[in-house]
Amino acid sequence: GQYDARFRPKFHFTPQSGWMNDPNGMVYFAGEWHLFYQHYPDGNEWGPMHWGHAVSTDLVAWEELPIALYPDEKGYIFSGSAVVDAKNLSGFGKGGEPPLVAMFTYHDMAAEKAGKTDFQSQGIAYSNDRGRTWTKYAGNPVIPNRRNKDFRDPKVLWNEKRQEYTMVLAAADHVEFYASPDLKNWTYLSSFGKDQPEQFGVWECPELIPMQIEETGEDAYLLIVSTNKGNPNGGSGTFYYTGHWDGENFTKLTETAYNTPGTKWLDYGRDNYAAVSFANVPDGDGRTIMIGWMSNWEYAQEVPTEAWRSAMTVPREVTLHDTEFGYRIRQRPVRELEKLRGERIELGTDYLEDGLTTVDLSELEHPGVFELKFSIDMHGNSESLYFTLTDAESKDFYRFGVERGPNGASDKWLFTSRDFAGLREFDEDFTRDELTYLERFSQSSVIDFHVFFDKTSAELFLDDGLTVATDIFFPTTDFTKLTIEVNGGRADMDGYLGFSVDDWRL
Numbered sequence: 395g396q397y398d399a400r401f402r403p404k405f406h407f408t409p410q411s412g413w414m415n416d417p418n419g420m421v422y423f424a425g426e427w428h429l430f431y432q433h434y435p436d437g438n439e440w441g442p443m444h445w446g447h448a449v450s451t452d453l454v455a456w457e458e459l460p461i462a463l464y465p466d467e468k469g470y471i472f473s474g475s476a477v478v479d480a481k482n483l484s485g486f487g488k489g490g491e492p493p494l495v496a497m498f499t500y501h502d503m504a505a506e507k508a509g510k511t512d513f514q515s516q517g518i519a520y521s522n523d524r525g526r527t528w529t530k531y532a533g534n535p536v537i538p539n540r541r542n543k544d545f546r547d548p549k550v551l552w553n554e555k556r557q558e559y560t561m562v563l564a565a566a567d568h569v570e571f572y573a574s575p576d577l578k579n580w581t582y583l584s585s586f587g588k589d590q591p592e593q594f595g596v597w598e599c600p601e602l603i604p605m606q607i608e609e610t611g612e613d614a615y616l617l618i619v620s621t622n623k624g625n626p627n628g629g630s631g632t633f634y635y636t637g638h639w640d641g642e643n644f645t646k647l648t649e650t651a652y653n654t655p656g657t658k659w660l661d662y663g664r665d666n667y668a669a670v671s672f673a674n675v676p677d678g679d680g681r682t683i684m685i686g687w688m689s690n691w692e693y694a695q696e697v698p699t700e701a702w703r704s705a706m707t708v709p710r711e712v713t714l715h716d717t718e719f720g721y722r723i724r725q726r727p728v729r730e731l732e733k734l735r736g737e738r739i740e741l742g743t744d745y746l747e748d749g750l751t752t753v754d755l756s757e758l759e760h761p762g763v764f765e766l767k768f769s770i771d772m773h774g775n776s777e778s779l780y781f782t783l784t785d786a787e788s789k790d791f792y793r794f795g796v797e798r799g800p801n802g803a804s805d806k807w808l809f810t811s812r813d814f815a816g817l818r819e820f821d822e823d824f825t826r827d828e829l830t831y832l833e834r835f836s837q838s839s840v841i842d843f844h845v846f847f848d849k850t851s852a853e854l855f856l857d858d859g860l861t862v863a864t865d866i867f868f869p870t871t872d873f874t875k876l877t878i879e880v881n882g883g884r885a886d887m888d889g890y891l892g893f894s895v896d897d898w899r900l
């Protein structure tokens with residue numbers, strides 16, 4: 395289509411062609427970060443699911459490899475995870491090398507069409523050549539359906555203490571936990587979620603991650619769940635629980651904060667779904683690194699690209715914190731992305747007073763592709779500030795900003811709008827102003843922003859990653875101008891804007 399080149403991001407992963415949704419099987423192995431993904435190579439809408447495959451040595455540049463898993467007579471290959479079976483407990487290893495083992499959901503389309511409800515089961519496959527080729531296990535399915543039509547998206551992790559694998563999967567309105575000594579034989583352990591208030595829609599793509607609360611050093615677990623409805627700004631979204639996992643049961647941590655927390659959303663924008671973390675992150679690194687699908691089921695199949703559909707978010711490092719709003723995560727773009735930094739436009743320490751400041755972006759290497767990092771002091775008196783990314787004629791624009799709430803200096807809302815950011819007619823649910831309450835660590839009037847723009851997306855990290863919003867949009871002209879508007883009072887700003895993206899995607 396006429397827009398495919400214009401809309402193709404520079405530093406986010408997109409498949410060369412065809413449809414993509416959830417990230418799957420993310421695992422680090424032998425110097426490579428593997429990203430598998432839900433993929434339909436023969437069309438640009440959801441269809442018979444395969445696992446597409448890409449690798450990166452630095453989390454920045456991705457190389458697409460041949461498809462890893464094809465659908466077969468047992469069904470489509472839905473979402474799942476992968477581990478390095480370091481002790482070769484599965485017996486799939488070869489020549490003393492540990493195998494990569496993937497666990498996925500089989501979705502039996504024929505059974506679904508025949509009106510059955512037992513069409514989802516779990517299967518495994520292994521690779522002895524660094525993920526290049528895969529063999530499905532002859533004993534599949536390893537977990538037959540347990541009479542629930544939503545029974546999918548297994549996430550496997552190694553439990554060091556119990557010397558066994560733990561697995562969590564989604565079953566409509568709850569998650570279920572399983573254990574296995576060898577990845578082939580699985581025992582049901584427990585369920586969590588039915589009695590939780592987060593019953594917005596069907597639960598999908600769960601994730602269980604061991605963490606440490608940074609302020610106390612206490613061990614805890616993050617249980618992350620994607621829900622096909624219920625995003626506070628519309629459509630599908632991802633929330634999380636903070637708790638304890640004792641090898642058999644998940645229990646929520648008791649919140650000691652004075653501000654009673656509501657649902658904890660991973661991302662308040664509309665375009666971060668099914669986010670999961672990498673397994674086997676190298677020793678001494680120990681980071682939790684997540685990637686999500688940068689779209690929303692409300693309109694994903696209608697967005698105006700033709701050759702391919704959808705991009706992934708940038709990889710984000712996740713940490714857990716004890717805050718006045720309860721146990722909360724911070725997400726920060728991984729430090730590897732600093733590689734992309736090049737020429738800078740300094741935003742200076744000038745203060746901005748009531749009115750408009752314009753920054754010329756026309757000298758940037760690629761229009762609409764840059765990082766923006768700054769902090770701004772609203773001094774408690776300015777009412778709002780807006781950042782508008784637009785073209786020379788101010789025809790299309792994407793806007794975000796901070797508005798002050800009624801309860802004093804720390805009461806602030808993040809506002810984003812893509813209503814006029816370009817093409818929008820393809821789906822009526824696409825445009826809708828977004829408002830997100832900023833849960834702030836401190837009463838400070840200073841807010842820091844770290845934003846990544848990549849032609850068709852904005853990823854906003856505020857307050858050092860405490861609040862995150864990710865949105866996509868489809869501008870029809872180049873964004874070459876940034877305007878900063880301060881309303882009422884003054885604001886001090888310090889930061890820069892810049893980027894230099896190597897054209898690794900050629």
Ligand code: FRU
Binds near residue numbers: 599
């Ligand atoms: C989430 C999801 C998963 C499923 C996959 C199918 O986006 O619906 O639950 O495994 O997509 O493509």
